[in-house]
Amino acid sequence: MDFLTFQANFRPDSLAVQDLTYDRSWSFSEYNLLVSKFSAYLLQRGIKQGDRVACVSKNRAEVVALHLACARCKAIFVPLNWRLALFEIESLLDDCEPSLVFGDEKAAEIGLAFEPIDNLISDTAAISGEDLIAFDDDAASLILYSSGTTGQPKGAIHTEATLMETVLNSTLLYEVDQHSVFLAESPMFHVIGLIASVRPVLYNGGRLVISDGFIPERTLERLSDSELGITHYFCIPQMANALRQEASFNPVNLKHLKALLTGGAPHPEVQIRRWLNDGIAIVDGYGMSETGSLLGMPHQLNLIDQSAGCVGTSPPRLTIRLLDEQGNIVKAGEPGEVQVKGANLFKGYWRKSALFNNSFTADGWFKTGDIARQNEQGFYRVVDRKKDMFISGGENVYPAEVEAVVLKHPQVFECAMIGVPDDKWGEVGCLFVVCNSDVKCLDLEGLNHYLASHLAKYKIPKSTVVLDVLPRNGAGKVLKHVLLESVA
The missing domain is CATH 3.30.300.30 (ANL, C-terminal domain)
Structure with a gap:
């Protein structure tokens, strides 16, 4: 049984998913049925274990449902960056060789051949969604292509078991429970958008609110809406800064937020303290496609202030160490490469086994390529990329x-x-x-x-x-x- 099926049995009528762009909503039982229908549809289309199902689409409820449906039939979901040019996307498709490609208007704009994702609900309306093969935690269910700052994207392979580790880690780091309401605006081709913004809140029986993207004025309005009741919001520091630039910005309207969660880039202390001075917990964290959520700051304002610019501490289900160039554990306050061990780690790079093997030390630690320091409070500060x-x-x-x-x-x-x-x-x-x-x-x-x-x-x-x-x-x-x- 996956977490969505559990919640459908445990709180069937509770509101699970809202899609703001298309003004739609589903209870847990309704969304669980939708995922089952999608999974049955994939099986009808001949999808087998290990087959890839690609998606080029902005955020919408069908993207999440398709992702979860792939896991139920042991297929591998491959979300692709809709901001890429046709040549770039076709290169990724050549790499992953999907059996099906779903897309929206963004895929159409670049001339990609695809099946309309907005037809999935109508195409599966008559399917019962009951005859499904057994769920397998250890089967590959997701390929996340890196954001490609080096110009050479690589596909990190995850299973449901590795993704569940991120859910459990995130639940602790982000203080998620059944009352949590996540606004998911980060693109769902990225680990923050598809995993961190989606799975922890659904796993805990909270509410997922899906938006098709970040528009500062609109986002600020939604975060300020007490009826919508957003408690958690993920963004990069540049997005958080853009919210403050809006003429309508009023920190009083954001006091109900449990956490404004930031990551993906260094966060200047001066910007963090502006939020703290307004009484808003801006909580830095750290993770990557290969690892999911690794580190997070506490939500107490005084602790954030004491270590502003740090990305927090690690949850108990994983281990982190810092090593210097000679392979020695560094002393407190000294810089070293962040290395990770835990069940959260990805299972490989798609068709790049040598690269995968070279990403680990001889004693089995994943080399992140990031340099960090650990302060006296035990919080890590990412200094830079090693490269x-x-x-x-x-x-x-x-x-x-x-x-x-x-x-x-x-x-x-x-x-x-x-x-x-x-x-x-x-x-x-x-x-x-x-x-x-x-x-x-x-x-x-x-x-x-x-x-x-x-x-x-x-x-x-x-x-x-x-x-x-x-x-x-x-x-x-x-x-x-x-x-x-x-x-x-």
Whole structure:
């Protein structure tokens, strides 16, 4: 029995899913039946264990139902980034070779061949949904392609057992119960959108509210709606900052939120403290496609304030360690690569077994590629991606640490730094800046003077480029390889 079937038996008439875009809702018993119908339909279409079912669609109730239906018939759900170009999506389809491809208007816009996902409910109306094969926790049920900041996406394979670990970890980290109401706006081709925003709340008997995407003014209105009653909302720091920029922003209207959950990118302390000063728990966390939810901050404002910028501690069902370049456990406060062990870990990279094997240490720890420090309170702070670190004059430079300082400058809206070759120092920093909307021209001399008083000399970027926007992928992460190409 899966968690949705349990809740359908345990609280059949409780409201389970609301789809705001199409003004639809289902109780647990109704949504469980819908998933069963979808699963039976897939079997009728000849889907067998291990077959892939791809989906190119914005958030909607059918995406979640199709995902859960695939698990019930041992198929593998493959959600794809609808923001990609046709060539990019076709490359992923060539890689995963799906038996079926479902899509919406986003798939149609790029000329992709697909079956309309909005026909699924009508196409399955006459199906009973009762004759299903046995549920299997250990069968592969999901391939999540990475967000591709390196330009080389890879598909992380999960089973229902590994995904359940994320549910259990998230339940503790996010304080989820039957009264929780999650607004799911993060794209459902991403671990936050499809897993963290969906499964914990349904598992615990709460309510899932689905939105087709983030529009700051509309999102703020929904978060402020006391009747809708949202308790949890996932976003990246840039989205949280965009909410504060809205003319209608009033923190009083958000006091009912249990947590504004952020992740996916470094979160500057200055931005965190703006929320804390308004009495709102902005809770940073950390995870990835390969691991699900790994770390989370407590929800108490004073604890967040003491360790602002940290991403929290790990739940009891997994273990984390930090290792230096020589493979030694680092001392408290020192940087080291985050390595993970636990039943939450993915089972492989689709058709990339060598890459999967190389992602683990000899003693079985997954190498995340992220550098972090652990403070005296036991909370971790992600310093940077290991691959983003560069060495200038023999000193390690972590761009994210520099970016956090730059973001405190009054003229800077957002920024990113990369290492570029230098004849004298080996590598030096190149800073990319997006100015605040009221800044006509960046005071570069003033910025450099500010940085000189806040950073070691070797950390100060040697060049600065002003941009209108930073290049980002579908998950909101800055594409640093694109920035590097622009100055190569």
